[in-house]
Amino acid sequence: MLRLRSAFATYPHTAALKHGRATSDRVAFDFEEVEPITRAFRRMVRTADFDLCEIAVTTLAQAHFYGKGLTALPVVVMRGFHHHALMCRLDSPLRGAADLAGKRIGVRAFSQTTGVWLRGILLDEYGVDHRDITWVTAEDAHLVEYEDPPNVVRIGAGQDLRTMLLNGEIDAGIALVGIDETKIRPVIADPDAAAAAWYRKVGAYPVNHVICVKTALLEANPWLAEELFRLFGAAKAAATEPSAEERFRALVGGDPLPYGLEANRAGIEICVRYAAEQGLVPEAYAPEVLFSAL
DSSP states (O other): OOOEEEEEOOOOTTTHHTTTTSSSSSSEEEEEOOTHHHHHHHHHHOOOOEEEEEEHHHHHHHHHHTOOOEEEEEEEEEOOOGGEEEETTTOOOOGGGGGTTOEEEEEEEETTHHHHHHHHHHHHHHHHOOOSSEEESSOOOOOOOOOOOOOOOOOOOOHHOHHHHHSSSSSSSESTTOOOGGGGGSSSSHHHHHHHHHHHHHOOOOOOEEEEEHHHHHHOTTTTTHHHHHHHHHHHHHHHSOOOOGHHHHOOSSSOOOOOHHHHHHHHHHHHHHHTTSSSSOOOOOOHHBBOOO
């Protein structure tokens, strides 16, 4: 029995693995609960604390560039459309995304994958270049080797992006969790409709978090990738509650949380292309470079 030190969030589609309802006679898990799960991403790429870990696609691409020895499985455990995550104060003079040039936007980290998606969409759909915006961040990238570009500034001790948005110190924010929703509005009007139109236009279902494994373990155990893929599929099939992605079923059709490389190729390719265009990685790696061949 191969035991894997593991960290991933307890979603409806992963709960059966955590609770022993999806099992294997070849691999077992020693789980560590990490809250928020993004702290585990940082530990995986900085100190290699886990054998198997949830990871953001942008962090995965940077980990490949910096030689961290990680390979992803085509198991997407968290995804979504991001137009609604770009918010401003309720009384903001911003009339839409095109007004963001020259403004200050708060985001947890410049490398945060939701921010990568939104910066790419801002350029492709609204003509707003990320280099024309000052990005105000609360923390650095998970990869300690990466340095933010010159138009990224860090908040000081005691500052908070949510408070800064409400006080007018920044013009907009991306995915600022815990903010009073009665005091903010989306920058993009009718963001759900805008996201649906974008999806129909580009055909990409955005990918955020996947599962990665230490490459050395996959090489030493050629059966492991396939067995893990089977286990995550079994856990999803054994889910007793709907996933958050269920709300996208009417838009994407079929399975709102598909696993497998081909089902996710477009979402992976565009995310990594956006990361490359924004200087987070030197090139847009093909999915086969980052993901295990099953």
